[in-house]
Amino acid sequence: MDFNDTPEEAKFRAEVRDWLSKNATLKSEAKNANVDRTQDQVVKRNKEWQAKKADAGYAALTWPKEWGGAGASPIHSVIYGQEESRYDVPGSIFAIGLGMCIPTVMAWGSDEHKKRFVKPAIRGEEIWCQLFSEPAGGSDVAGLRTRAEKDGDEWVINGQKVWTSGAQFCDYGILLTRTDPNVPKHKGLTMFWIDMKDPAVEVRPIRQMSGESGFNEVFFTDLRVKDSQRLGKEGDGWKVALTTLMNERLAVGGSQGNADVDDLIRLARDVDIADGPAINNGAVRERIADWYVQAQGLKFTRFRTLTALSKGETPGPESSISKIVAAKKMQDLGSFGMDLQDQGGIIRDRNVSPLEGAYTEQWFGAAGYRIAGGTDEILRNIVAERVLGLPQDVRVDKDKAFNELPKGK
Known part of the structure; x- marks a missing residue:
């Protein structure tokens, strides 16, 4: 692959x-x-900002023109992202909707769904969230217990989700439910889109140690949704969810907007340690070099993914590789940036903190990134089994009906 711009690019x-x-x-x-x-x-x-981008044609560069996109190649999206990263623009609250939810709607929804939801989402008029994780499931998405029961042409949903990012300000969400407990856990799932403003949906923000509340618990009490809100066939929820999960790992693994190697180099030039400017210290330079190599590896692995996308293929397990490396790099780099600032690194007030607390905020948020989109352990299993071809873990629940599995007390 030639990484230089073509004349058109x-x-x-x-x-x-x-x-x-x-x-x-x-x-x-x-x-x-x-x-x-x-x-x-x-x-x-x-x-x-989203509406301004949409008016200029930059909000959904790779999406089909018929749904409000620009129909451009993935490399055009990369170029735009590279240039926008130099500017002080909002860290998008639409990342989950545009990166995970709406692509799922476009892949599995009806034409009516696409006509109703895609263009408003591109313009930022409506915000979406992803409702997968549950308290009893941990990293096992298919172990969910939120149930949907058929009642005529409607479904009645009861249950709970947790760690839902942005639910407190979202308009819609995609919800994975269990519709058949009498079959193995991956086969009895069905996906719906829901109205987050429905009175039967209760959102409770979770207070984090950073003082923020980006994650939420979401409760459903006799939530009624029409069968027309189903995405994919009844019982095909796991197939639909895989579309979302692959896009999630791509989005998290390639997430931008955090303090990175270039920022760390600038910080090291400005900070003095015991033997002078930090940038002249061999140990500091070695750490920066390690993260630079990781950053380059992430960039080129992402280009592999974009090449697959440009051919119309689904993002593959390489997005799991990127996510494993990127999330840990984010956490380690944030911690090192705090250490370089000495006492200034622990100040939470952005008005007085060096670099407006960029590394402190990054360190606080990184733990969540190592869970979002699959924990490190889950992703390492995916890489081992699907990339390296190693034997699969033993699964004692593989052929058992979900309602026959042991439940925790």
Whole structure:
């Protein structure tokens, strides 16, 4: 693969640079732009930026034109992301909806679903969340107990989800439920889209150690949804969920917007340690070099994924590799950045903290990234079995009906 811009790509990059220069502020010129914003302000700023991108044709570059996208190649999306990363723009609250939920709707929903939901999502008019994880399931998504029971042309849903990002401000969600407990756990699942504003849906934010509440518990009490809200066939929920999960690992593994190697190099130049500027210290340079190599590996592995996407193929297990490396790198780099700042690294007030607390916030958030989209252990199993071809783990529940599995007390 040739990583240099073609003439057409170079032209597109120039157009993007010109548009961004007129509509956003460079990070190097922005001062405290994202400090102390309320949730309503964050949502408002995100929606304004998303609508502006949509008007310019940059909001969904690779999606089909018939659904509001630009019909461009994945490399155009990469170019836009590279250029936008230099600017102080909102960290998108639409990442889950546009990166995971709406692609699932486009793959499994009806034409009516696509006409109703895709364009509003692209413009940022509606926000989506993903409702998979449950308290009793841990990393075993297929072990879920939220049940959906058929009642005429409707389904009645009862149960609980947890660690749902952004549920407190979302309009819609995709919900994985158990519709048949009499078959093995992966075969008795069905996916629906739901209205998060329905009175039968209760959202409870979870207070995190960082002081923020990005994750939520979500409870369903006799939530009634129409059968027309089903995505895929009854009992095919696991197949539908795999579409979401593969896109989730791609999104998490390639997530942007955190302090990275270039930022760490700038910090090391500005900070003095015992023997002078940190950048001159051999141990510091060695750590930076390690993360630089990881960053390059992630970039080129992501290009492998984009090559597959450009051929119309589903993202493969390479997205799991990226996610394993990226999440740990994010956590380790955040911790090292805090250490370099000495006492300043533990200050939580972004108004006085060095670099507006970028590394402190990154360290707090990284633990969640190592769980979101599959824990390190789950992903290592995927890589071992599907990439390296190693024998699968023994599964004593493989052919047992879900209602025959032992339950915790």
